[in-house]
Amino acid sequence: MKTSQKHTWKTKLHEIIYEADTPEGKLFDIVLLIAILASIILVMLESIESFDQKYHDFLNVSEWVITILFTIEYILRIVTVNKPIKYILSFYGIIDLLSTIPKYLSLFFVGSQALVALRALRLLRVFRILKLARYLGASNQLANAIKASRAKISVFLFAVLIASVIFGTIMYLVEGADSGFTNIPKSVYWCIVTMTTVGFGDIAPITPLGQFIAAVIMIMGYGIIAVPTGIVSAEYTKSAGKTQNPKKEDETKLKTVTLNTQCCANCFAQKHQDDAEYCHKCGCKLRYD
Amino acid sequence: MKTSQKHTWKTKLHEIIYEADTPEGKLFDIVLLIAILASIILVMLESIESFDQKYHDFLNVSEWVITILFTIEYILRIVTVNKPIKYILSFYGIIDLLSTIPKYLSLFFVGSQALVALRALRLLRVFRILKLARYLGASNQLANAIKASRAKISVFLFAVLIASVIFGTIMYLVEGADSGFTNIPKSVYWCIVTMTTVGFGDIAPITPLGQFIAAVIMIMGYGIIAVPTGIVSAEYTKSAGKTQNPKKEDETKLKTVTLNTQCCANCFAQKHQDDAEYCHKCGCKLRYD
């Protein structure tokens, strides 16, 4: 599909919508971000009853305006891309759809409206727009550390869950319904609340034995909280060490790569080099100059 | 006892029950896991009164079915092993027994039923079945880090306990019974709740002096929480460093060891090498092929 696309409206629109290198593209992204933030705030305000009663019409109209804008944006995103199916099934494609339809669904179903909060996920786009290589690097490093410690944290959370089930059952037997431990799932819930040191206090042991076991659980949880922290810390130190040593050579390359917001119209591959002419994934032509 | 066992039903069963290298062994372990999970969920649902009233008979029958399955499994585990006593007294042997008998005991005693939650411990078997060397390695590394920092964390928890006793008594003297500090054990309990940053709020100081001391305890606890975290973090970094450096040579060996689920029928030793013919602990023949 290596057609030599000319400066048609389609390619121009693709540049504006998917990229942030041109002034128009930057403007589009900033307007989009403001629209997303505005729509989240609108949904929040709508959920406050006293506010909704006063300004119901204003909120409703604003919601519809933003939803229609999002619908137009969604359609344009599909139109300007070579393989619409690929976009529709991509992570952002699904998020974009899910953040648009709730308002339409609210015509038929009550409550679906609140799904609009999914629009918050669209905010993740902010990182691309801000073009802050520094922040992107930071988030990459973070992602690597979390990735590397995923297996260990899973093992750890699994152990916490097993401990919660066992201690939850013991607390259910010891405390009984008087102090809120009315059934085992609730006791397990309380146990998780306690081990994670959240401690709501909606349920709390009142018998001496229950309080003693609770103290044991807390001290155990206190010791346990050290484990995932230590893991991430160690992994992060490792990954930070790795990126630090080969710094001199890679830094320039790294920056040029992350600073470019080009997005292939064919396969959505990103992170192209600044002087790239063809997509490094599918070979489709990139720049239309 | 190095008898050359042939493909009798006993050796075949041993392979299925204790190992997860053959398709039958894998299937058995997966079915076992599902049964364990199902039984835990059943006990939880039974403890919810409204649910129990509706589906009491269904829950009871399901419980009995699973208990009988576990009983059969327990008997088979004893039968297929060369030294049954050793299995019965092993960690998993005791857990298996304890997770089977509560239902039988419930015929005589009310409440013993809930001990079934101990079955959660059987879930630890999941790691063997998943055969995820990655996860096993992670859990080994974790275990090492925790082992290495055990002594230090003990010293630390001991200090926390002494501080809790002293501050608990002070709070008892300062606050008195009005705000829930009715006796010293309860005050010590509150002190542990506060120092571990759980903070239920079922007991909370109301006098200015009590609140001041509470603030001191909290800030102290805030500084203290750093200690065990720092310890585990440092130990983990060390142990991760150790396993990282001699990586090239040991990695292959490490993986083959942890991936093998062979279990000696004589002494339950695990972690055999893939090409092992005899148990590395007792010399008993391993593979029956």
Added chain:
Amino acid sequence: MKTSQKHTWKTKLHEIIYEADTPEGKLFDIVLLIAILASIILVMLESIESFDQKYHDFLNVSEWVITILFTIEYILRIVTVNKPIKYILSFYGIIDLLSTIPKYLSLFFVGSQALVALRALRLLRVFRILKLARYLGASNQLANAIKASRAKISVFLFAVLIASVIFGTIMYLVEGADSGFTNIPKSVYWCIVTMTTVGFGDIAPITPLGQFIAAVIMIMGYGIIAVPTGIVSAEYTKSAGKTQNPKKEDETKLKTVTLNTQCCANCFAQKHQDDAEYCHKCGCKLRYD
């Protein structure tokens, strides 16, 4: 403006007020600190109704005395400096003004009085007075570690906020108004309370599904708390390592720099070397000996 200033009262006062190298300068700073602490305690006591009723006149008069002292100090600071505008617009200049005017404003507006708590920020001056190179070094190292991990922690807090918005909306839908989740902003607030493991318990889920989601949020938050800790820990290890290695040569220099409290009368530049005769920023003469 390199006028050769003689031992006029102005230069003498500048030395006393802005520096802590002479006995008079030290005394001035200690008196200032005591006055700041006293004024903060006074405002606190005034806010306690029972205390205010008894000692209202004493508190009021003391407040006025301290305020007038601060006013004089503020005027002297402006007078003894070459470029008053620069001081007035500096961080400490604004803090000094804001900590002086509330009492005057309280003549016209009720409540503005409490702004006096901003005086707490003036306490930051304590570090200069104590002249503890050890503490200054510690705080510099801290500042560096925090600076280096700022970008990463921002990314992380941004992710926490997005997660809070999404989970807050879900909890609003699941729980409803009965358990305190009356609107989305409140749900988001609850979500932040929970993810940061604070857990007030003023709002707490009561439906089984709500409690299940809460447990997921908590365990997630428990895993997440590891991330910024790991980042700071790693950055701090790095920055500590850097300052440790080139220790032999730099230590002397470092100490002389941080121990000197000279402050240029022209541009407020600090951290002069002990034998400096001219400001290293603007070239204005420093020592008047």
Added chain:
Amino acid sequence: MKTSQKHTWKTKLHEIIYEADTPEGKLFDIVLLIAILASIILVMLESIESFDQKYHDFLNVSEWVITILFTIEYILRIVTVNKPIKYILSFYGIIDLLSTIPKYLSLFFVGSQALVALRALRLLRVFRILKLARYLGASNQLANAIKASRAKISVFLFAVLIASVIFGTIMYLVEGADSGFTNIPKSVYWCIVTMTTVGFGDIAPITPLGQFIAAVIMIMGYGIIAVPTGIVSAEYTKSAGKTQNPKKEDETKLKTVTLNTQCCANCFAQKHQDDAEYCHKCGCKLRYD
């Protein structure tokens, strides 16, 4: 005062009471520990009203027995030492006195009884008795890490306090008395409770603005908790690294030093080498053999 003391009852007693190398010394220390633990438990039980009413006489008599034993021990400690004044004014001397007199004071003053909880501090002696070089080493390493990070953690806690005062005052202005923020000290207390992620919930913001500020405080506190942890972690890694490298030579020496419980009868210096004949502090003869 280098008198060549013979095997008199005084030197024998000194060996038994102050050291744990002989069987009698060990026995004495174990009996002492049990007595301390028993007395702490007695005081705790006494504070439980229902328990005290039933067994008041038994508790009272047991208390007196233990107090008299402690009195005898205290007198013997004074008698068997060359310079009694030095012992009386030492840390343990004061603790020993404070843990003995409350019972006598309770004859005259009500309530002084509960000071007996100070006896918990005597439990710190357990480390000497257990003679666990492993634990002592661990506690030394811990102490070093905490010592090294003391300055940094002080800076940090100081910052937390200033932030608490400022945010506490803001919350007092925003929330007012309705939600429990009745005065500034209470607001500051709430702020510390929140920043340390304890979160009792006895005071909680109810206005939207108050909840927003609370969310900001929490997220800030969430980021802040990372700092002291990172510091201790980094310091501990450093100190662990130091003790690890020169291990080969120093380990033997280290162990012999920490394993010896000799205590100079003249100046209370500890940590003597196993073959030491004279105190390394005052030159007084050590072993009486």
